[in-house]
Amino acid sequence: MQKFAQSITSMQQAKISTIGLYFSLVTGLSACGNIEKSGINLKKLTIGANVTQIQKITQQNQDTTVYIQGKVEKTAPLIKQKAYQINDATGKIWVITNQGNFQVGEQVVLKGNVRYKSVPLAGKEYGEIYLEEK
Numbered sequence: 001m002q003k004f005a006q007s008i009t010s011m012q013q014a015k016i017s018t019i020g021l022y023f024s025l026v027t028g029l030s031a032c033g034n035i036e037k038s039g040i041n042l043k044k045l046t047i048g049a050n051v052t053q054i055q056k057i058t059q060q061n062q063d064t065t066v067y068i069q070g071k072v073e074k075t076a077p078l079i080k081q082k083a084y085q086i087n088d089a090t091g092k093i094w095v096i097t098n099q100g101n102f103q104v105g106e107q108v109v110l111k112g113n114v115r116y117k118s119v120p121l122a123g124k125e126y127g128e129i130y131l132e133e134k
Contacts, residue, residue, distance in 0.1 A: 050067050051067045051068065051069045051109070052066040052067060052068060053088060053090040053091070054068055054070065054086070054087075054088045054090050054091035054092065054093045055090035055091040056090075057091075057093060057114055057129060057131075058129065059116045059127070059129060061114040061129075062114050062115065062116050063113060063114065063115075064113070064114050065111065065112070065113055065114075065134065066111070066112065066114060066131070067109060067110070067111050068086055068088060068093065068095070068109070068110055068112075068131065069088060069107070069108070069109045069110075070086040070087050070088030070089075070107070070108065071086065071087050071088075071105060071106065071107055071108075072084050072085070072086060072102045072103065072104050072105065072106045072108060073085045073086070073087045073092065073104065074104065075102070075104065076094075078096065080098075081096055081097060081098055082096075082097060082098075082099065082100045082102075083095065083096050083097075083130075084097065084102055084108075086108065086110065093129065093130060093131060094128070094130040094131070095110050095112055095130065095131040095132075095133055096112075096130060096131070096132050096133065097110070097112075097132075097133035098133070099133070110131065110133055111133065111134050112131030112132050112133040112134055113131065113132050113134060114129065114131060115129070115130050115131065115132050116128070116129050116130075117130065
């Protein structure tokens with residue numbers, strides 16, 4: 001029984017030490033002063049450094065693989081796939097995928113190949129850029 005009591009005491013001391021370490025870490029980080037001068041920009045923090053803004057995806061990027069991050073705005077069922085319109089505050093793009101589980105309003109990160117579908121009509125081009133998920 002005495003060994004059991006010593007074991008519990010050791011665990012409690014370890015827990016207190018861990019809490020103290022976390023407290024010291026948080027206190028140290030908050031004492032750093034003006035975080036804007038540190039070069040850390042938390043406003044532009046994204047999931048991945050390779051995320052491309054939708055407005056920067058052009059027809060010249062065709063067959064290039066890109067990552068996008070944004071909110072699902074619309075869905076459209078296709079025969080064996082599904083299409084999602086993604087908005088990232090810089091623009092909107094349709095993504096064709098085999099995944100069928102995204103909901104409107106959900107934030108997503110997708111990887112896909114840039115595609116362009118030409119739609120000439122009455123001498124004008126109404127083509128559309130879209131992504132085909134990998």
